[in-house]
Amino acid sequence: MGEERVPPGQSVTEGFPVLHYDGVPEFDGEEWRFAVEGAVEEELDLTWEELLDFGLVERTLDFHCVTGWSRLDVEWRGVPFRTVAEEAGRLDSANFATIGCGDGYTTDPPLEDLMRDDVLFATEMEGEPLSAKHGGPVRLVVPHKYAYKSAKWATSVTFTAEKELGYWEKRGYSDTADPWMEDRYS
Numbered sequence: 001m002g003e004e005r006v007p008p009g010q011s012v013t014e015g016f017p018v019l020h021y022d023g024v025p026e027f028d029g030e031e032w033r034f035a036v037e038g039a040v041e042e043e044l045d046l047t048w049e050e051l052l053d054f055g056l057v058e059r060t061l062d063f064h065c066v067t068g069w070s071r072l073d074v075e076w077r078g079v080p081f082r083t084v085a086e087e088a089g090r091l092d093s094a095n096f097a098t099i100g101c102g103d104g105y106t107t108d109p110p111l112e113d114l115m116r117d118d119v120l121f122a123t124e125m126e127g128e129p130l131s132a133k134h135g136g137p138v139r140l141v142v143p144h145k146y147a148y149k150s151a152k153w154a155t156s157v158t159f160t161a162e163k164e165l166g167y168w169e170k171r172g173y174s175d176t177a178d179p180w181m182e183d184r185y186s
């Protein structure tokens with residue numbers, strides 16, 4: 001704990017800044033679908049209710065933005081990424097997953113990062129439904145990576161053998177994005 005809690009070059013903020021490259025997409029609970037595709041035994045096309053039926057867990061996690069702020073102890077509730085992967089029967093040939101989002105954003109973490117116990121598709125933050133500006137109804141949370149891996153407004157997961165660079169990873173941000181190593185830029 002103490003100073004080891006905050007990665008190098010980061011400052012703790014009490015607020016929760018909002019960052020995205022474009023607008024906030026609208027959520028229509030009737031029309032909305034969550035697709036699980038690619039290297040899986042069974043591709044899934046989930047409704048909102050079906051996603052929630054996978055089961056929610058609670059995690060308290062730190063959030064590190066590459067621009068230099070960190071927010072500690074964010075309380076999330078959501079469906080573990082691992083559960084989604086298991087429900088679809090991801091194949092051994094899958095090494096990466098591209099997360100697709102309602103605003104066209106993508107990110108591309110390797111599966112070894114995504115299958116960790118604290119990686120969630122979060123639907124609640126601080127005991128409330130996740131607000132639209134922070135990625136509601138559902139966002140990925142990858143606490144051990146810079147926050148551009150924490151895709152907001154997630155609507156698809158595509159399991160792939162090869163890496164497909166995501167939106168910021170194509171534009172000069174580090175693909176490994178490890179806050180403890182200060183992997184900010186590629």
Ligand SMILES: Nc1nc2c(c(=O)[nH]1)N[C@H]1C(S)=C(S)[C@@H](COP(=O)(O)O)O[C@H]1N2
Pocket residue numbers: 016017018019020021022065066101102103105133134135147148149150151152153
């Ligand atoms: N869909 C989507 N997800 C996104 C982004 C985005 O532009 N679109 N920006 C990323 C970046 S750069 C950051 S720092 C975090 C910010 O999350 P916050 O707005 O909840 O703080 O969202 C990440 N997820």
Ligand SMILES: [Mo]
Pocket residue numbers: 019065066067147148
């Ligand atoms: Mo960011």
